[in-house]
Amino acid sequence: MSNIKDPFDPNQNIWDECGETTDSDSRPDHFIDMLESPMERENQSFLNKRAQESGDGVGLSRALEGSVLKSIFKTDLNRRRFLKGVGSATAFGILSQFIPIQSLHAMAEDAKSKIEKKKLKIGFVPITCATPIIAGHALGFYDKYGLEVDIIKTAGWAVARDKCMNGEYDASHLLAPMPAAMSLGLGSAAQDWRMVTNVNTNGQAIVLANKHKNRQDPSTWKGMKFGVPFEYSMHNLLLRLYVAEHGIDPDKDIQIRVVPPPEMVANLRAENVDGYLAPDPFNQRAVYDGVGFIHKLTKDIWDQHPCCCFGISQQFIDENPNTFIVLLTAILDATATAERSDQRVRFAESMAPRNYLNQPSAVLKQILTGVYPDGQGNIKKVPDRISFMPFPSQSMGTWILGQMRRWDYIKDDVDYKGISDEIFMSADVKKRMLEMANHNKNLNWTDIPDTKYPVYDVYGKDFDPNQINEYIDTFEITRSI
Numbered sequence: 001m002s003n004i005k006d007p008f009d010p011n012q013n014i015w016d017e018c019g020e021t022t023d024s025d026s027r028p029d030h031f032i033d034m035l036e037s038p039m040e041r042e043n044q045s046f047l048n049k050r051a052q053e054s055g056d057g058v059g060l061s062r063a064l065e066g067s068v069l070k071s072i073f074k075t076d077l078n079r080r081r082f083l084k085g086v087g088s089a090t091a092f093g094i095l096s097q098f099i100p101i102q103s104l105h106a107m108a109e110d111a112k113s114k115i116e117k118k119k120l121k122i123g124f125v126p127i128t129c130a131t132p133i134i135a136g137h138a139l140g141f142y143d144k145y146g147l148e149v150d151i152i153k154t155a156g157w158a159v160a161r162d163k164c165m166n167g168e169y170d171a172s173h174l175l176a177p178m179p180a181a182m183s184l185g186l187g188s189a190a191q192d193w194r195m196v197t198n199v200n201t202n203g204q205a206i207v208l209a210n211k212h213k214n215r216q217d218p219s220t221w222k223g224m225k226f227g228v229p230f231e232y233s234m235h236n237l238l239l240r241l242y243v244a245e246h247g248i249d250p251d252k253d254i255q256i257r258v259v260p261p262p263e264m265v266a267n268l269r270a271e272n273v274d275g276y277l278a279p280d281p282f283n284q285r286a287v288y289d290g291v292g293f294i295h296k297l298t299k300d301i302w303d304q305h306p307c308c309c310f311g312i313s314q315q316f317i318d319e320n321p322n323t324f325i326v327l328l329t330a331i332l333d334a335t336a337t338a339e340r341s342d343q344r345v346r347f348a349e350s351m352a353p354r355n356y357l358n359q360p361s362a363v364l365k366q367i368l369t370g371v372y373p374d375g376q377g378n379i380k381k382v383p384d385r386i387s388f389m390p391f392p393s394q395s396m397g398t399w400i401l402g403q404m405r406r407w408d409y410i411k412d413d414v415d416y417k418g419i420s421d422e423i424f425m426s427a428d429v430k431k432r433m434l435e436m437a438n439h440n441k442n443l444n445w446t447d448i449p450d451t452k453y454p455v456y457d458v459y460g461k462d463f464d465p466n467q468i469n470e471y472i473d474t475f476e477i478t479r480s481i
Contacts, residue, residue, distance in 0.1 A: 005438055007066035008092055009047055010083035013076055046089035051441065062438075068095075116320040119148045120327065123160050123172035125229075126153055126357045127261050127279040128367050129200040129308035130173045131347055132388060134357065136334035138350035145330045147323075153355070156260035157230035164311065165191050171327065173199060174311035176392075177400045180423050181232040186409055192314035195392050195424045197331055199308050201447075203367075203386035204235060204298040205283040206242070208275035209268055213293060213376065218246035227259035227267060227276035234307050237403045238298050239277040244477040245459060250407075251479070268292050279307070280367045280386065281359045286375070288363050293375030297385060302458045304389055304447070306396045328432055332390055336436075336443055339388040344368040389447035391433065395454050397424035398465040406472045408479035416468050417453075426452070 073079040124130045142149040179193040228235040240250040264282040286292030348364035366372035370385040397420030453465040
């Protein structure tokens, strides 16, 4: 499914070839006369009509058509010259006389009908990070693609991991570092899991109890107790990064405890913790309940950082390749829709009921629209407080692995890029994202980087995935030496 453009469009370079020959000898002899046909025969309405076609089978159909045209014309230049010579609609008709192109569409639909497993169980922890997974269920995105999905509320991340590894879930909402930890056997037996997409970026905050409003400087936090939702989480890694940059050793100067997200506010109210770096809605809920204030959004530490992901096992992918593609498409569709500002209120309202987040819709709207009180007397307007950027870049993967090494969760140097390539499915997701964009002109992905390993600014310091050990060595506080 690598050919994502309309192969009957003469204005697109379908096969991205360089150095194509113009040698007429490479043209199929029986098409030479057709090449001399007038340009006016081009039928733009034909292309417009094809551009309006939708459905999961369209991508596969285009790929099959592209393969047929490539076998005939050999090079993209020959294909374009032929189409410009006779017109796209006429070309389609001519070629259909020799090749059953119409049947390719039926083949595509047939492939879609061969979903190996339609009834799926997907786990989720009830937080706004899981918006594409939860609202995807509430708003019918799985049904749209022919899947019958039960989403199952899970109390915390250790339970989610265990249910995944026990085969109780076909796929699950996970934290971005979890597929790596599960695959490497960190904290559990090793089992090959994959990070398919980000289900959110940004979306976290550091919340402190109201009694600490005069302790805004992290260098004054010695002796404080903080909650994070799981050891192998961006929350833990970002909190460690943040306090260490202010001279606080996260293993010696403060206590970091694992607290399940639904118990965060209660522990803050009971003074079991002084603060937490946690997902929403529990940051905004602390403000809503009058027990805490938002000290800092994590987007101000790393803008568009990964957070939660859609995880699936390699075994499931191997055994159900068609289901995997359809499920990936449904998640990407829900993620792209959730990112739209005109959809945020709708998504927030859909997740409020008891069977999903069981939270006041007003709190969820504050989070998803980014217009919210911060608990310090301010009304903030931060539209990207939470974002839904699905592309899991390889730099995100290597940063996570590098920080796990920095804090000694990974005991020795590893092949960071090799592991990231295996676990973070950026190539598969990119292919699918571009394919969807080709079918839907209104779909504009903004998070696909120009390079496989982009350099990110993380709290004022460039992270170059080509120099991971050198990056770790720049930090004064580290466990990896």
